[in-house]
Amino acid sequence: MQRALSAVAMLALACLLLRSARVGLAGDYVDPIGGITAQDEALYAHGAIHMARSGNWLTPMFMGRLALYKPPLLLWLAGLSARLLGVTRLGLRLPVALLASLAVGLVFLWAAELRSWQAGASAALLVASNHLWHVLGGMCMTDGLLVAFYTAAMYCLYADPWLETHPAFWGFAAAVAAAILTKSVAGLLPLGMLGLYWLAGPPKQRPAFTRVCAAASLALALAAPWFAYQLAANGRWFWAEHIGVEILGFGAGAPPQTSQENHALFYFMRMAAVDPVLTAFALVAVPGFLGELRKRSAGAVLLLCWIAVPLTAVLVWQYRNISYLLPMVPAAAILAASFGPFSAGRLPTWMLLVAVAAFAGKACFPSAPWGISFASGTVTPVAPLLSGYCQRNRANELIVVGVDDDLYASALPLAKLRYCVVGAAAMGQYAMPFEDLGITLTAPQFNDLARQEPVFRQRLREWGLDSAEPIGTLIVAATAEELGQLIRMHPASDFLVPNRYRPALDTAAQPGHEVVDVPDHFFLLSRDGQPRDAPPAWSCRL
Structure with missing residues (x-):
């Protein structure tokens, strides 16, 4: 199975690298319906290039000023890659593409262990053919990195629901710490998933409360030094920009929006429009999933926790952004491939064929909202x-x-x-x-x-x-x-x-x-x- 995981991850990486090398910086639509481009990529690329060339790795900068709206892990990885490989599209994007591809491999492994290798391959294809994954997993942006760490944290908990082994315990804590250092408050969500699973999971297949507290404490301790340094070195700027603007302003306030749609309707319509195949497969799988939940199946309960916490977060977080749906894509793919009516008997093979056809169909219609493109160029004239x-x-x-x-x-x-x-x-x-x-x-x-x-x-x-x-x-x-x-x-x-x-x-x-x-x-x-x-x-x- 490990060889299969490596093969899936390598194929996913090949798809993302082909795209990463051909699409211009900030050169694609994150939200093809609203026409919202990947503007943040140029901003992150600037910070990574500055770090690579100046050697100032602790404090992100943008056009000469401090840029403390996000923690620096993306800039560290992209800057190190640019330092080693040169400042190119591929050099800046390689770390995100690599980690996103490994996450696809974990999705394969999860669904394969739950059902069959065909289910695992179907789940991996559903993720790899998703428009959001295809775009954000191949760009120098925080979203692809964040969801890769979410997936790693959840897989550690799936592989060892008690968090008793060192690889699972340290892997979970390290993945959460990396998520926090990628996107601050959003990186805390796996701790919410862990807490919810501790409450709702089967009594014999959940971690002890002391283990939950230890994992959370370790994750926070690993992430804390950078935040402590910025509070000490650039406290006024950090408090104003990172806390006042990024968290309280855009998260808890009423920020200016790029769309005037209803908050919940915005996300539901976007998910259906950018990936009708995954949405349909996931909806069809709901009855079987509910049946497993009634049995208190550990895998089903954990998957519910994975979906419920990010879904609640996007509905509570006041700023609307289609990229906030990305953390639910791997979970939805596992749900669709492992609990749907096509997951038993010989049907997984047919589902795999449909997933292959869906990938090919999306590639044949790259300009559609649900399409995936490998063309070179940019949407920024x-x-x-x-x-x-x-x-x-x-x-x-x-x-x-x-x-x-x-x-x-x-x-x-x-x-x-x-x-x-x-x-x-x-x-x-x-x-x-x-x-x-x-x-x-x-x-x-x-x-x-x-x-x-x-x-x-x-x-x-x-x-x-x-x-x-x-x-x-x-x-x-x-x-x-x-x-x-x-x-x-x-x-x-x-x-x-x-x-x-x-x-x-x-x-x-x-x-x-x-x-x-x-x-x-x-x-x-x-x-x-x-x-x-x-x-x-x-x-x-x-």
């Missing part, structure tokens, strides 16, 4: 434009108007990067006080930066950051006319501007800039352009 600019290797700073690039430019080896938005509203309580710190400046403030900078530099010091690098990384222009004035007053800067602002800016481009037309945008390149002394430090085509 501006990304190739920025890669082309990067290859010019100019020493001038680049100001990107708008965030149409999904922060792709932040991961490129540019001399200096700023963003500018026109008429953007503030995030209020759901954002850091970047205006007070000078990280976000109005266009008039940026035009007077020499006078403003000492004030903001002092405020950043008060927050524990002794650097001017993040000042003015985001510029807010109230109107297109204000943007035009910004361009005129900074003839040494390059600009990338969407075509919708061209009528207001044609006169602003002269005499300090040369206009270079590109699809749907135009560059305003400083006539005082200077080449950099060295070639780009890494690839311009991420």
Whole structure:
């Protein structure tokens, strides 16, 4: 069975690596229905690259500022991979793809031990062909990493429900600690699953209360040092961003949403739309699953705990995101393959054939919401434009108007990067006080930066950051006319501007800039352009 596990994991890894090497950074839709792209990937990639090149492995950074919204395990793994393999798409994404593939192997092993190798293969195929798994398991993002650790923790508990053996006990605790260091509060959910299983599991097949407490304590102890360090070294920033914004603002508050749908309906409709096959198989398996629950079957109760805790969490957590469904995908696949009407007799072979056909069908229709794509390219049209600019290797700073690039430019080896938005509203309580710190400046403030900078530099010091690098990384222009004035007053800067602002800016481009037309945008390149002394430090085509 171990050889079969290795074979399944290797096949899953091959699928994810093929995708990882071909899709551009932040270059796919996480939510194909809402058109939500993987913007966070560029943000994480920037942090990983910074760690790999600077050697500052303890404190994540983004464009010169502290970035403490998430713990650093993803950045550590991606940064180490980039340090060893080079800063490439594959180098940044390899750790997530590797761990996600191992999780597919554990799903296979779980279902195979419950029923048969055909059931295990069916469960593995259902996971590997899931749109969310296919996208998030092959990107430098926290979601694929988190669900891999969930799966590892649950498998340890499945293999040894008493947590008496050292591999199961330490494996569970280490997986939970890794989950916490990946996504903070969300990483605690396996402890909720363990607690629920201790309450609901069969009396003779559940861990002792002391063992539960010991496993939880060990997991927290393993994860605690990084949080303790940040509270000691960057306490004000950590408390404001990690606790105040990320947890209390987006989790317990009423944050701005990307969709106005009903909270529960949002998740149910998304799950059915992005994977109707898995949804149908799981629903058909519910009667058999309920029968096993009535018998107090340990495997069924544990699977229920795995599904119930993340499901409750996504309904309670106020911010809606389709990626929050990912932790339930492996559990749903095991449920479908192990408890459905196709899990007995000769029917598992037929289910395996259907799972193979479903994988092939999804690959044949990659543009469908439920499709899986292996095509090269990106869904961010501006990304190739920025890669082309990067290859010019100019020493001038680049100001990107708008965030149409999904922060792709932040991961490129540019001399200096700023963003500018026109008429953007503030995030209020759901954002850091970047205006007070000078990280976000109005266009008039940026035009007077020499006078403003000492004030903001002092405020950043008060927050524990002794650097001017993040000042003015985001510029807010109230109107297109204000943007035009910004361009005129900074003839040494390059600009990338969407075509919708061209009528207001044609006169602003002269005499300090040369206009270079590109699809749907135009560059305003400083006539005082200077080449950099060295070639780009890494690839311009991420």
